[in-house]
Amino acid sequence: MTHPADDHQASPACEVLRVDDVRKEYQTEGSPVHALAGVSMTVRAGEFVAIMGASGSGKSTLLHLIGGLDAPTSGSIQMEGRDLATMNDRQRTLYRRRRIGIVFQAYNLLPTLSAIENVALPAMLDGLNTTAMQQRAQELLELVDLGHRMQHRPHALSGGEQQRVAIARALMNDPVVVLADEPTGNVDSHHATAIWKLLSRLTRENRCTVIAVTHEAVGAGYADRALVFKDGRVVGEIKPGGEDHAGDLAARYTQLVG
Numbered sequence: 001m002t003h004p005a006d007d008h009q010a011s012p013a014c015e016v017l018r019v020d021d022v023r024k025e026y027q028t029e030g031s032p033v034h035a036l037a038g039v040s041m042t043v044r045a046g047e048f049v050a051i052m053g054a055s056g057s058g059k060s061t062l063l064h065l066i067g068g069l070d071a072p073t074s075g076s077i078q079m080e081g082r083d084l085a086t087m088n089d090r091q092r093t094l095y096r097r098r099r100i101g102i103v104f105q106a107y108n109l110l111p112t113l114s115a116i117e118n119v120a121l122p123a124m125l126d127g128l129n130t131t132a133m134q135q136r137a138q139e140l141l142e143l144v145d146l147g148h149r150m151q152h153r154p155h156a157l158s159g160g161e162q163q164r165v166a167i168a169r170a171l172m173n174d175p176v177v178v179l180a181d182e183p184t185g186n187v188d189s190h191h192a193t194a195i196w197k198l199l200s201r202l203t204r205e206n207r208c209t210v211i212a213v214t215h216e217a218v219g220a221g222y223a224d225r226a227l228v229f230k231d232g233r234v235v236g237e238i239k240p241g242g243e244d245h246a247g248d249l250a251a252r253y254t255q256l257v258g
Contacts, residue, residue, distance in 0.1 A: 022075035053229030101170030160191025217250035
């Protein structure tokens with residue numbers, strides 16, 4: 001599902017995100033807090049990148065900046081070659097809705113809507129064709145193995161199912177990148193594994209680009225690479241090596257942040 005104004009489609013091998021020397025400061029009682037202290041990174045189309053770090057390391061702050069939910073104090077964030085900082089609030093809101101999919105830890109599904117209605121919501125906000133919208137939402141629910149739960153409301157779904165609905169919703173407008181902020185924080189280990197496998201499958205089979213914040217070595221093990229944050233900086237990069245190497249990844253992570 002595309003929009004006429006979206007002329008920055010990324011090819012499978014191209015760079016979709018560039019973060020250059022991004023800094024973010026907050027003022028608290030007169031003393032600045034350096035949430036990010038000069039972060040640089042690039043992400044290519046079809047990549048699954050995990051961002052690891054302890055609470056307060058800056059990983060979620062970076063995700064919010066990439067999603068256009070906040071602006072950096074300095075530095076630039078370019079998505080598909082466009083600097084988010086040069087957009088006004090309305091342009092940034094529309095860009096985020098149409099080109100960035102966001103998966104929250106708390107699902108953020110509307111309780112009065114069915115699964116298919118929740119998935120279709122981003123397109124409904126853009127006033128897109130109802131038939132095409134419903135067909136797309138159905139296809140996405142089938143993609144995340146919930147075709148049999150389309151008419152169920154959130155209260156009738158497990159935590160893992162709700163998060164899969166949220167992932168389908170994030171894909172509704174064919175985003176250039178999906179941002180997932182601790183996507184397994186509210187589910188048990190069994191459902192967490194299913195969600196990480198789903199995100200990995202989406203990058204391999206559907207050429208989705210995923211950036212996921214997590215503190216879990218098991219989850220990061222499904223990524224193509226993991227960036228490790230400490231004190232607002234990237235202190236290292238790890239090649240996870242697959243789901244069976246979570247122990248090695250955890251050991252390497254401990255070395256980098258220790």
